Amino acid sequence: MRRESADRVPVFCQLALGHYFLNAGLPAHRVWFTSEGFAEALVKLQRQYHFDGLLINLPGRPPNLLDQLRRIEKTADGERLYSKNDQVTFVPEDDNPRTYSPDGGPTKRADFASIDPDKLDGIEALTGYWWNTIHVPWLDDAPPGLMTEPPDYFLNTIRAAQQATHGEVSINGEVFSPFTHFMELIGYENALMALIDDPPKVHALMSRMTESSVAWAVAQAKAGVDAVLISSAFAGGGFLSRDMYSEFVLPYEQRLADAVRAEKKPVYTHTCGNIGDRLDLMVETHIDGLDTLDPPPLGDSLLDEAKRTVGGKVFLKGNMNSVELLLAKSEDQVKAEVNRCLTAAAHGGGYILSTACSVAPRVEPWKLEMLVPLACGG
Secondary structure, three states: OOOOOOOOOOEOOOEOHHHHHHHOOOOHHHHHHOHHHHHHHHHHHHHHHOOOEEEEOOOOOOOOHHHHEEEEEEEOOEEEEEEOOOOEEEEEOOOOOEEEOOOOOOOOOOOOOOOEOOEOOOHHHHHOOOOOOOOOOOOOOOOOOOOOOOOHHHHHHHHHHHHHHOOOOEEEEEEEOHHHHHHHHHOHHHHHHHHHHOHHHHHHHHHHHHHHHHHHHHHHHHOOOOEEEEEOOOOOOOOOOHHHHHHHOHHHHHHHHHHHHHOOOOEEEEEOOOOOOOHHHHHOOOOOEEEEOOOOOOOOOOHHHHHHHHOOOOEEEEOEOHHHHHHOOOHHHHHHHHHHHHHHHOOOOOEEEOEOOOEOOOOOHHHHHOHHHHHOOO
16 A cells, blocks of 8 residues: 555455355444444455455444344344334345334435535435444444544444454454435435535535545544555446536545545545546545456456556556456466456556456455465465
């Protein structure tokens, strides 16, 4: 992350939550709904794959959260959790949980026309998530409104991972981009239309949401994470033009990155899809690194080109084709993809070997166990 030469190329993949559910040997609901369970899963697979880092992409959970359940029912394809407030959460064996309201329908999004940027109390009741950080809509005592002071238990997974790894691996935290918060709050189609229909109101909401993102990012930095990842999945060309990125993403992610850098921690951005036309703009957000770099046909990032154009300014992480890794049947196929990335970006340091996006739930562990030996020249 300091763009210096190392004894070997670091290896550090982000794993989909479903990959932990399938391979960590823990009940899926314990991985998702308890700080201790998620930390145990993180460390177990980091050790199995010998990764040089782990990404904590869920906040710590309230202690005794599972006490708010009436029962847990095992099903053929996962688990169903029944809460005391009559909500039902389905936890698939290989995907993120989904929660339904008591009437069986999905949770509601906020209405852009009626929402007031200055009065955001009660948002979590509308959207089914607490600022897209806690993912526990059946929590009885979630504070209302904008989160600007994360509760102490949010840091419990970080603390557990730190205690288990003894500083031997890089522990990274994650925060959602303000634009991601906006997309989740309003709903994707409505949010994109709002960019055209009422830009001033969008900017007012984005400014408030940046406060929340900064609060959580800084809290993680102060807790001692080694780096903070900005998850910005909707900032690619599939959603926004280059000009819209400049207007609605860049200034707010810049504020967020500056807040993390003020704590003297590296900060980097994860964006999926087509970003080849905006790498220079992403660097202008003051980040230290770029993550994902989806290769064609998933995206349009050419790793050797990215190395030439921005590799002297930021570190690069990713570009291994996640779908090809899932479909690969032989060791030679995995080796070919690894060697392609190493040849393109390993020279001069500043490259972390990783899949472009998250490792899919059903990628066989033997493929990931190959990565560190290959990075060592094996």
